[in-house]
Amino acid sequence: MINAIMPFFSILSAPLFARRAAKIQKKLPIIRIGFVIGAFFSMMLFFSNDKFFLFFLRMGMGVSFGATTALTNSLATEIDPKKRGKYFGIYSGACSFGWAIGSILTGLIISDTYNNAFLLSVVFLIIGFSATFFAEEKYTSSGYFGIDFETFKKFFPYYRTLLLRHSVATALWAFLPVYLEASLGFERFTIGVIYFINNSLQLLTMSLAGHLSDKIKRKYIILIGMIGSIGFLLVFTIIKLPIEFMLLQILVAFSWAFVYMGTSSIIAGSSTWDERGEAMAGLTMTLNLSNIVGPILGGIIYGLSDFSTMIYLLLPLCLIATISSIFLKEKENISHNIYK
DSSP: OHHHHHHHHHHHHHHHHHHHHHHHTOSHHHHHHHHHHHHHHHHHHHHOOOHHHHHHHHHHHHHHHHHHHHHHHHHHHTSOGGGHHHHHHHHHHHHHHHHHHHHHHHHHHOSSOTTHHHHHHHHHHHHHHHHGGGOOOOOOOTTOOOOOHHHHHHHHHHHHHHHHHHHHHHHHHHHHHHIIIIISOOOHHHHHHHHHHHHHHHHHHHHHHHHHHTTSOHHHHHHHHHHHHHHHHHHHTTOOSHHHHHHHHHHHHHHHHHHHHHHHHHHHHHSOHHHHHHHHHHHHHHHHHHHHHHHHHHHHHHHHSOHHHHHHHHHHHHHHHHHHHHTOOOOOOOOOOTTO
């Protein structure tokens, strides 16, 4: 529940911030507000040891993500519309590398207490806030965000496919540290290294997947990623050694990069300029929804059984997502002329 409350409030708050960005026709000021909110609530999390207070503080972190994630993603798609897959792949890889750095540093500093991790968050959020003053904003669509029914209906097959697959993955990632430490006896630093390998590799795999999405059919990229996802989920249930988990992250990194970049490239390429912000917002909201569904379903199953059973019972969702990806329709790229 603590895992799920943050993306829930991100979904609630993101449209409000996005409408404000559309009204002032600027995203960067809203993104800066998100960083400030995040730094404040991260500091409060450092001082909190009460699980009920954690719910309130995670709500605040969700608001922070709501102000930053979708708007920053939108900025990344506007770097060069003709090479959107390439540059969004680089951007997505950089995001994953951020997860990697956070994972390895967290593994180093929480040997005695977990609270130190929140001070690390404060530092990075301050750096992120400072970095916004070096970012450029080329375009702003006055109709940005606000997910309407027609846009949602148009891109629903892509959202559905991503939701089903990623809900299984978020259940796994929510409880993998618990499984590795409590059941297999891994040290916390080793767990951090496992996460570091996965996310740091995505610096390369996201860029590669983004490049390929400009060259071949994107639905094939998604399908390859889905098949790889089924493979690594099954392997997670049978391996026991740290080196096995570390090597498995290669497959994890490639499969997620192919799924995410394939989906985001199709959505960005198939949307008009005026609806692109809404379409990409829907993608972000889908990821947030999977971050709610996965931990809750996983928590219920894991609480009643074990880690492997949780994966096996959730695996049919990934199978359905794979079947769904086969029937995705890939439209021709919409003109990048912002006046059309």
